[in-house]
Amino acid sequence: MPHSWTFPFAREVRRYHQVKLLDNEHGIPPHDNYWRELFDNISARYFHLHVGRPQSIERYKIWPNYTQNIRTGSRLFPVPPWEAHSSHSMSKPDRVFDDCFWTYEGGLIAFVSYDDMCILLLDLETSKTFPVPFDIVHRVIRRIRLQHRLLVIEWAEADAFHWLNSLDSVHRHFASSFDISAVSPSVGWDVTFRNEWKIMFLGHPLSDRDRFYSSHNETHYVLYTWQPNRSLYTADEDAPIESLFVWNISEPSDYKPSADPSSLHKPSSSCPFVVAKFNFRDLDFYSVRQRGAPKMIRLDINSETNVLDITECTGPGCEIDPINTSSYPSAQITSIPFLSHGPIWRRALKFPIPPYRGNTSMYNRPFLRGSYLWPATISEVIDEEAQVIFSLQTSILNHEDCKSAQHLQLKIQAPHSDNRYSVLEPRLLHEIAFKGFIQGDERIIIGENDMQELVILRFDR
Numbered sequence: 001m002p003h004s005w006t007f008p009f010a011r012e013v014r015r016y017h018q019v020k021l022l023d024n025e026h027g028i029p030p031h032d033n034y035w036r037e038l039f040d041n042i043s044a045r046y047f048h049l050h051v052g053r054p055q056s057i058e059r060y061k062i063w064p065n066y067t068q069n070i071r072t073g074s075r076l077f078p079v080p081p082w083e084a085h086s087s088h089s090m091s092k093p094d095r096v097f098d099d100c101f102w103t104y105e106g107g108l109i110a111f112v113s114y115d116d117m118c119i120l121l122l123d124l125e126t127s128k129t130f131p132v133p134f135d136i137v138h139r140v141i142r143r144i145r146l147q148h149r150l151l152v153i154e155w156a157e158a159d160a161f162h163w164l165n166s167l168d169s170v171h172r173h174f175a176s177s178f179d180i181s182a183v184s185p186s187v188g189w190d191v192t193f194r195n196e197w198k199i200m201f202l203g204h205p206l207s208d209r210d211r212f213y214s215s216h217n218e219t220h221y222v223l224y225t226w227q228p229n230r231s232l233y234t235a236d237e238d239a240p241i242e243s244l245f246v247w248n249i250s251e252p253s254d255y256k257p258s259a260d261p262s263s264l265h266k267p268s269s270s271c272p273f274v275v276a277k278f279n280f281r282d283l284d285f286y287s288v289r290q291r292g293a294p295k296m297i298r299l300d301i302n303s304e305t306n307v308l309d310i311t312e313c314t315g316p317g318c319e320i321d322p323i324n325t326s327s328y329p330s331a332q333i334t335s336i337p338f339l340s341h342g343p344i345w346r347r348a349l350k351f352p353i354p355p356y357r358g359n360t361s362m363y364n365r366p367f368l369r370g371s372y373l374w375p376a377t378i379s380e381v382i383d384e385e386a387q388v389i390f391s392l393q394t395s396i397l398n399h400e401d402c403k404s405a406q407h408l409q410l411k412i413q414a415p416h417s418d419n420r421y422s423v424l425e426p427r428l429l430h431e432i433a434f435k436g437f438i439q440g441d442e443r444i445i446i447g448e449n450d451m452q453e454l455v456i457l458r459f460d461r
Contacts, residue, residue: 009386009415010042011442045443045459049388049414052424054445054457057431060122061114062102064452070117073138073158076101078359080208085356086295087313094394097358097378097436102454103146104439104446108180108189110146111454119144119153121180121191124444124456128188132178140171140206148218151178151191154199157258161203164230170203174258175214175221177249195253197272199223199245213362215299219250221272222301222308222338226290242283242290246276246301246308246338276338286344288312288334297331297353298362306339311366313353331366354378360437378408378436386442389413392433408433410445424457431455 007013048055065076078099084091102111109122110132119132132151138158145152153176160169177194204210204225212225227241251271260266283289288310290296298311313331331349351367352374360379367374373393381390391411410424410433424445432438432447432455439446443460 007042007046007415010046011386012038012042014385041460046414048459049412049442050422052410052412052422054428054459055461056458057428058127058456058458060111060454060456062448062452062454063112063114063117065098065101070112071137074136075140075158076112077140077142077156077206079142079211079213081358082211082294082356084293086293087297087315087353087355089315091293091315093355093357095357095436097360099143099359100435100437100448101141101144102446102448103144103151105146105149107441108146109446109454109456110144110151112141112144114452121151121189123188126188130189130191132191133193134176134178142173143214145214145216146180147216149180150194150216150218151180152176152214152216152221153178154214156204156206164205168205168207168230170205172198172203172258172261173200175199177216177221193252195249195251195272196256196258197221197247197249198257200225213296213299213359215301216249217301217303219248219303220275220301221247221249222299223247224296224299226294239280239291242280244276244278244283244308245274247272248275278336286334286336287346288336294356296362297356297364301338306337308336308338310334310336311349311353313355315355354380357436360435363437379438381438381440381445383441387415388442390438390440390445392436392438392447410438414442428457432457 044055063070063076065078069075078101081096081099083096085093088094102109107124109124111120111122113120116131118136119134121130121132123130134153140156140158141153142156143154154173155176156171156173161172163169174196176196179192179194181190181192183190200212204212210227212223214221214223216222222244224244225242229239229241249272253271255265255267255270257263257266280289295312295314296310297313298309300309302309311331311333331353332346333349335345349366353366354361354364354374354377357378364380365382376393376395377391378394379392383389389412392408393411394408408429409426410429411421412424413421431449432445434450435448437447443458445457447455449455
């Protein structure tokens with residue numbers, strides 16, 4: 001068994017440490033084929049990480065945005081990204097990527113399947129799929145997100161509820177949540193409806209000017225809305241309408257407000273329910289109102305401390321120089337209590353965070369490596385336990401046109417690489433870089449190509 005210690009951070013080795021099977025390595029038979037095969041598999045994976053070449057590729061057809069009906073009256077209409085963001089010089093992003101309708105967590109992917117015309121859950125260990133019991137007929141899906149083994153689908157009714165003006169129609173918006181729980185290795189996963197709630201009291205237009213951003217954990221859901229001021233009686237064009245709400249979503253409920261427009265059958269005590277509201281004046285008071293120059297880059301909620309964390313990033317106001325730290329952006333986190341009154345906590349981030357290049361940038365985290373060329377990073381995957389890092393980067397650090405895949409590269413850093421990184425083979429980059437968003441762990445990289453395919457580059461098999 002001595003050779004297996006060459007890869008002490010590999011997930012298989014970590015698992016055996018957890019169950020104490022490796023406490024006595026001399027107790028392992030020297031001619032045990034299982035351990036030989038295990039070592040061969042791990043070493044093959046790390047070899048392919050080192051050369052930037054996956055062992056295999058899997059593809060799943062996903063539904064394109066906007067254009068086609070999945071089923072009667074159903075389509076995908078992603079929340080539009082901000083066109084300007086303060087994390088860039090002159091608030092002008094070098095490029096903005098479209099949003100994704102797939103989400104990943106801990107070996108599971110949820111995506112809108114083109115072939116099955118529904119939302120599927122894919123287990124990457126077994127390659128088995130499980131349908132999500134969500135009826136997409138006459139519904140417009142805005143976003144899906146899997147976190148804490150809870151899948152949240154944000155959606156709108158296909159038919160307008162009313163019209164604001166001759167151009168903008170208002171659609172009622174809802175969120176539906178589903179618990180993801182393991183059953184057994186032979187059966188797989190159970191996807192169970194937990195609850196549904198209306199996420200905006202007055203609805204929301206399906207337009208390229210109205211935006212909302214959210215996050216959730218196993219017990220709470222937070223929603224921030226940003227809409228242009230359509231009033232004819234104000235000259236303050238730089239004052240969009242902003243609000244923030246927090247729901248308790250911890251308890252299951254069969255009640256669906258989408259099926260009860262008049263709320264006549266709403267239970268007297270039902271979950272989910274709103275536990276905190278912040279209007280634009282409240283956000284202004286806490287100095288997190290975005291106005292016409294958004295700088296929000298992350299939105300998180302902590303149910304243990306009952307605190308909202310709003311991360312903001314402001315660019316240097318000049319052309320970025322990766323070598324000169326004085327040109328780094330100013331990033332800070334503001335923590336706001338949402339279940340009680342109390343002081344806020346605002347502190348500066350010690351390390352920079354990648355600039356905004358679309359809504360998927362809201363999933364990026366601050367760098368923990370001080371010498372990193374942060375402005376080049378578009379999306380990053382960090383498998384902390386395995387100490388494996390995938391970083392999708394651009395070589396363009398100004399406002400030149402960088403919309404072609406040849407300006408991008410994916411760097412791979414793994415243990416035993418002499419602190420050097422490898423690069424994914426250029427011929428494979430277009431398979432995962434089209435949406436500027438990657439996910440995965442030490443075994444896989446997940447991305448999307450321009451053929452509306454969810455692509456999984458597998459280094460493990």
